[in-house]
Amino acid sequence: MTTRRVFRFLDSRTGGGSVLGKALRYVFPDHWTFLFGEIAMYTFLILVATGTYLALFYEPSTAQVVYHGAYAPLRGQEMSTAYASAVDLSFEVQAGLLIRQVHHWAADVFLAAITVHLMRIFFTGAFRKPRDVNYYVGLTMLVLAVVEGYVGYSLLDDLLSGMGLAIGNAVALSVPVIGGQLGSLIWGGRFPGAPNFFGRLFFVHVFVLPILIATLMAVHLVLIATPRHTQFRGRGRGERNVLGTPMWPAYALRSLGLFFATTAVLFALGGLVQINPIWQWGPYEPWLGTNGAQPDWYLGWLIGALRLMPSFDVVIGNYTLVPNPFWGGVAFPGLIFGFLYLWPTIERRWTGDRRAHNLLDRPRDNPTRTAVGAAVFSLVATVFFAGAADRAFVQFGVPYEDQLWGYRALTVLAPIVVFFLTRALARRLRESGAHPARDSGARLVERPGAISRPTSGRS
């Protein structure tokens, strides 16, 4: 009774009744890998919520103050207001440290979830028409999320984040021809930048990038729902239908369950496992540095690239066309993202397949695509692990210089080896029909009865 009244109220004002009816019966195909994007979306919500709280306490100022707060070892040290406010919100705001740690863990998981989501989309061919535009939207969100994470890490102005900004500035300066202007514009001058630089960083972190990501996320969702979800092949599933669980009630409950599970994991980590204990790093000054400084994991592949790159500038006369940090800081990520952006076009040209696809490939169904993706992934992974070679030296004792040469060799060899191995494996799997993880073939999970049940008459 009440339901009908509420729906009638809404419908008579918005005309949304039919849309709502459709939405309630919107079909989500059953496969656990289709949930990766949802995890990313939910972590984004957690980031917005926790970030809003943090923004109420953080002060984006480089004005120098002397610390007199709760953490004894820092007392009497000169530091920026930004760093002091971040330490204060960790020690003197009730629940402040919990929220800050949840925020940071959520950022790490946000990027991880986007990464596995991207891999699912790539290896199943879900980026093909009609979803290629949405794939570009998703990739753009990934780029923005990496920048957003870096900016957030930088805001704290502790020793590690200051070193990260120094490197970021060097990468900006390294852009051929316009680098000097670019670095000067973003920083408001030479590193460490104008007094209002942290105000800029803060505004970009809490307004510009979140709004962009949220807008793209809305577009992403509309572009998912318009052609409906993709699905794997199976009995009763074709290009023209989609088979799965309706939004209401089963899927909504599952998805909400996933939201709360994600939140639970992040808050459990936020409470139990320490992340970025900035009070242990101390304040940053341009003349200070620490061994083993690392960025958050999603920038690990860039520090790896900067460290692996041999000493090499392109110089014409006195003019430095390409300074060294460009290779690892711009060219390498540009190459990887360029590959990802161009792949749908490359595959379309190369296979001549311009049709729309609603049915997904299993990775083995397209051995060459799978092999190319795995090769690129192995390249990124190699460079990523090279970024942690200094920690590996301390833990395992393999000399850093030797590791570096090993990783350089691997960046060349790994993609080639992985390409051929993956392709051979995919081909064998495709021929044998076996599932790599299960003994039987893929199992069908639809309920035959549910298909024939009429779904209309509820709008």
Place this chain on the structure above:
Amino acid sequence: MRNLWRWIVAGLVLRLSKKREVHREVDLPADPGAETWTAALLFAAALAGLAFVAIYAFDDADTQLLGLSIAAALALIAAALILAAVRVVPQETLEEERPRFADPYRDEENREDAVEGAALSFREGTDGVTRRRLLGAAGAAAGVGLGAAALAPLASLGPAVGDRLAASPWKAGVHLVDENDLPVKASDLEVGSFLTAFAKGADKGELATPLVVVRVKPEELELPAERADWAPEGILAFSKICTHAQCAISLFRYPLFAERSPGPALVCPCHYSTFDVLDGGERIFGPAVRPLPQLPLRIEAGELVAAGPLSGAVGASWSRVREEG
């Protein structure tokens, strides 16, 4: 509407799909003069936009002139659009059915028809316009002008590049001081020691200010001939900022037993660029390319003093970093 070739269609015109028939009345325009005026307005807007950029480029750009020029650009675009709306494009009266909220979701119409219909609607909107290319060019010009005006203020974010990136407080006679502004004495350093020093009176946070000062045995030195007197008593000073990615060179290794250990070097802990101190800061490992800038030193009354400027540009490389300062 005196110059218009009046053509009234009253009745049912086929639109969007074969099924939906809507009422459309059209006045087709034929006023080349209006089109010319529109184009002229748009070109004028482009000029006003560029004028804004030009005024912006002057030092002490006048606020009133900036406001006037950008306002003029916008007003000219507004005038062009209004003129185009009333004199250039067809004057239509079209009937659209109001969607009924209670309606069940309409069936998807044939996609091709939908595309065709949209394209037709778009084309119909310019029926009777004759100078399309001129108007297109004028529109593009106005867009460029306004875009340039919109982007120009971004340049306010940073100061001019060259002099700032090359600035350095170091010249002959500048005293080296420690973090508490006390003079650095040669006797503070024993062989194998290092410390951080700053230029007396300079902002410590400025990138070119901090130095790393080390002491080695004078007989170990292999400095190039022109730097022979840069390291009195084996004391050498280098910029503390790595020439690769600007982290602080906070690592000094000095062998206790040189015959069986790697030689004295400064290492940046970010990407492990390693610089040989004995030969004046040449790179021996890691991704850096340029050597660490060295500061010639002299000792006055036991205190360390700069004997000249740094030997190279401080900080990361950019396009003009290798030009003579």
Place this chain on the structure above:
Amino acid sequence: MLRARRATVAAALLLGVFAVTSWANPPTAKGPAAARQLEAGRELFEEHCSSCHGLHGEGTKGQAPSLRAAGEGAADFYLRTGRMPLGQVGDEPLPGEPRLDNAEIEALVRYVGGLGKGPPIPKVDPAKGSVGEGMELFTESCAGCHAISGKGGVAIGGYAPPLDEATPTEVGEAIRTGPYIMPRFSASLISPAQVDSIARYVQLTQEPEDAGGFGIGNIGPVPEGLVAWLAALVAILLVARLIGERLGGSRADDEAEEPR
């Protein structure tokens, strides 16, 4: 692997047997107990050290430095941290279990200290230090190699060990003597009171204030990334796995549930 490098003391021993004993210039002793200790130190030196450092600690060109200026500070540091005796000439001396017992180390330290003028064993009292001052000094002079968290790092060409087990005295000895490729700092650069502060800060890094929970090694983002992927994401993916396909799995269950 680093700590696994055990001394081939046997080789040194063997050489020691063949070494010709020398009585030249025994350092002045005070009382019979001190003389006995000195004598024991000399014997230990001949046994464990002389093959490389020479019979009188004069050093061997291309092999090992002279110990004439090493002082008790350096000897105590090298012996107590297990860096000496070294397994093989040219190896990087790395920390490990001490090779000698306490009395032997004391005797040997006394003997080496008597070889010439070198830094004594510094008296370090972290209780007198200020942890804040220690943190600032450590950041400026030590963090570049040992990392701000004291967890060690790469010093291209060498190993900057973690300071997890460093005692205040060892901290002071390292500052004054500059072992292996570490720089050294005189009292005019880092005063004895400042050494106390640094030692106090090193103690803090050994038991850091982990207000945020489990510290996962206190070395920053590398283990954090591992936790994000291997704990957080895996846990969430397991939930996804659970709900992403219908429970009960098999077709038979599906059909059995098929209602009415």
